[in-house]
Amino acid sequence: MPANRDRVHAAIARPGFIATNEGVELFYRDWQPEGAAGNGKTIVFVPSYSLPGDMWAYQMLPLARQGFRCIAYDRRGHGRSSDPGGGYDYDTLADDLAGVIEALDLSDITLVGYSMGGAEAVRYLTRHGSARVARLALIASTLPMLAKTPDNPDGIDRAYADAFQHDLMTDYPQWLADNARPFAGPDASQAMIDWIREMALRTSHQALFACNETVNRGDFRDELRDIDVPTLIVQGDADVSNPLELTSQRTARLIPNARLVVYEGAPHGIFLSDAARLTTDIAAFASAFVG
Template identity: 85%
Template structure:
């Protein structure tokens, strides 16, 4: 694979940052509780479009206290990572994930991707292989394909993408305000909603636009058949961002060794609405003790 020629150039740029082969610097966090009794297995978290690694706090903290090593990073143009002005295609984003994994020399990992991050995780596996990955978790992902096309007639019409991109260029803060409650669910506090909005507002507008275009054009229907690690697929049945029947149900049918777990009544933001349950499911799956439900 062409990416392999440059993977070893990824390095720790300075404390807390990894430099990618094309010069972007990615902020990362590496949480471990040295005093916790546990097996030390590693979970690598790939965040949502528009959100930085902070979004995983309510999974990373309890899991680290159980003895897991929890690694997450800010996608380029997001959070504390640099804003290089390009590289928002899935190949480059998968190479960024590879840079994190390689620079930290991680192995036997559980790779957990949320929303767009799930697609990046899949592209990492099909582009870089599963040598370092033992398991995959796809949470409320955009997989396998969102766009409406003649061979995907139930997909999302291009007009919806165009409307969002118009809102992004005209009044993104108002769009966030209008859509925060459907994202977080009815039980989220106003303070929690404000926290999510603040994180999203820190993201580069250019990255938002480019990543949205990448997501809208993504087609992983063939690629999913090549996933060769056990996979847990998680989604809420009240997800208005990525409808369950369009995304996770189809994804779980395509991946050879996949199991779908549906959170009843949960919105897109299951990492907040069902934080404790998601953490427990991640712990059981990563440690190999998950049971059929």
């Protein structure tokens, strides 16, 4: 894959923050095993649309205790990162991810992307190459293409995006209240749902709108064929946000070295509904030998 590292000039600006070459500060967490407990494996987590890196807590904590170095960051406009007012296209977001990887000088990583974050991870690989990435895990991703078009007739009609954007500009808290339970699943506690909603409510409205447009325009059908690292794809068959037949099943057919694992009955918020199983699957995948 072509490398474009000349595009990225990032450095640690202060504890917990990486500054990109355009002055955007990205907050990150770097949870390392204590003492000699580490196994030498590093996992980098890319978060969901609307959520910061905190969403990965129930994977990162047990994985760090198992010996993995776990790193998660907040996308621009999300969480504690800068709200720069722009740069929400996939190329710039992939460059932000490259900045995190470069500033921390990471290599041989397992790159894990959830929902929109899966598309950012793929764009990182096709834009910056796989020299630093050993494996890719795509969790309930938006790939390869969500929008309905003449050459993607089974996609999601534009009316759904328009309805969400209307709610975003008029009563986003109510939209979250209406959709949080289908997202998290029937067994999630109300406290857990409240936690997710509170994180989403702290995200920049401009970032929410712009990222939604980016997801709606995304088309990775050709790009996925260029992925040259082993890939794990995980999704629930009760995902109402990114239907399995439209996303992960098609993605698995396009990536040359991909394995699809379907969780029966799992919703879109699989990192909550099936947290322990997902953690186990990520650990096994990150530990696998790559020849």
